[in-house]
Amino acid sequence: MADARVFLASRNAKKIAELRRILGAALGGEVEVLGLDDVASYPEPVEDAPDFDGNALLKARAGLAATGLPSLADDSGLCVDALNGMPGVLSARWSGQPKDDDRNNRLLLEQLADVPDERRAAHFHASVAFVRDTGTGVPAEDVVGGDMPGRVIRETRGTNGFGYDVLFVPDQQDGTQTSAEMPAEAKDAISHRGRALRAIAPLVVEAVS
Ligand SMILES: O=P(O)(O)OP(=O)(O)OP(=O)(O)OC[C@H]1O[C@@H](n2cnc3c(O)ncnc32)[C@H](O)[C@@H]1O
Numbered sequence: 391m392a393d394a395r396v397f398l399a400s401r402n403a404k405k406i407a408e409l410r411r412i413l414g415a416a417l418g419g420e421v422e423v424l425g426l427d428d429v430a431s432y433p434e435p436v437e438d439a440p441d442f443d444g445n446a447l448l449k450a451r452a453g454l455a456a457t458g459l460p461s462l463a464d465d466s467g468l469c470v471d472a473l474n475g476m477p478g479v480l481s482a483r484w485s486g487q488p489k490d491d492d493r494n495n496r497l498l499l500e501q502l503a504d505v506p507d508e509r510r511a512a513h514f515h516a517s518v519a520f521v522r523d524t525g526t527g528v529p530a531e532d533v534v535g536g537d538m539p540g541r542v543i544r545e546t547r548g549t550n551g552f553g554y555d556v557l558f559v560p561d562q563q564d565g566t567q568t569s570a571e572m573p574a575e576a577k578d579a580i581s582h583r584g585r586a587l588r589a590i591a592p593l594v595v596e597a598v599s
């Protein structure tokens with residue numbers, strides 16, 4: 391392989407751990423995955439696109455611009471039917487800045503307090519963008535999405551994962567464990583992020599080969 395390295399443009403340590411784990415399994419260790427700690431620091435882009443695809447692309451473009459390396463970025467969130475798809479792209483900062491998972495979860499529970507069990511459907515979405523130089527002056531860009539359907543429960547459960555995992559029971563598996571109670575590999579097997587990354591992994595292999 392010419393330069394089998396890819397850069398992961400995320401500032402969320404727990405998300406990065408998931409991305410590394412899933413990529414490691416999908417790429418079989420052939421590609422070295424670099425994170426922010428491995429490159430010179432650069433300013434975080436403002437995530438002001440209207441949708442997940444747009445935000446994932448702007449984070450991956452910023453990664454390529456700063457490092458010159460083929461760059462992957464994830465933009466993700468929880469979309470709640472009873473809230474018309476929100477928090478959606480605002481998931482990280484739903485209860486304000488600085489972002490705080492516990493405060494976000496408390497706010498979501500309050501907002502859904504009067505919503506009956508049969509109307510608490512939601513899904514996680516992840517868009518993963520892969521942006522790399524082609525030598526032509528025009529970068530190649532791909533974006534792939536993945537979903538994990540489920541529902542929002544009424545109390546937090548579990549200590550794995552991050553973000554809204556403590557409130558979310560996926561439809562798959564046995565339908566009782568939150569994604570924060572599932573072992574990491576079980577979440578990866580059905581998660582929005584797992585689906586999107588496994589779909590984009592062949593492009594990564596192709597680009598760095
Ligand atoms: O933008 P980067 O630097 O990657 O890190 P971030 O945490 O800001 O990431 P996003 O902008 O994509 O926001 C995603 C938010 O959606 C929520 N989220 C996404 N995937 C999740 C998952 O698998 N489990 C629980 N919550 C998740 C969680 O609140 C995240 O902070």
Ligand SMILES: [Mg+2]
Pocket residue numbers: 437482
């Ligand atoms: Mg973000």
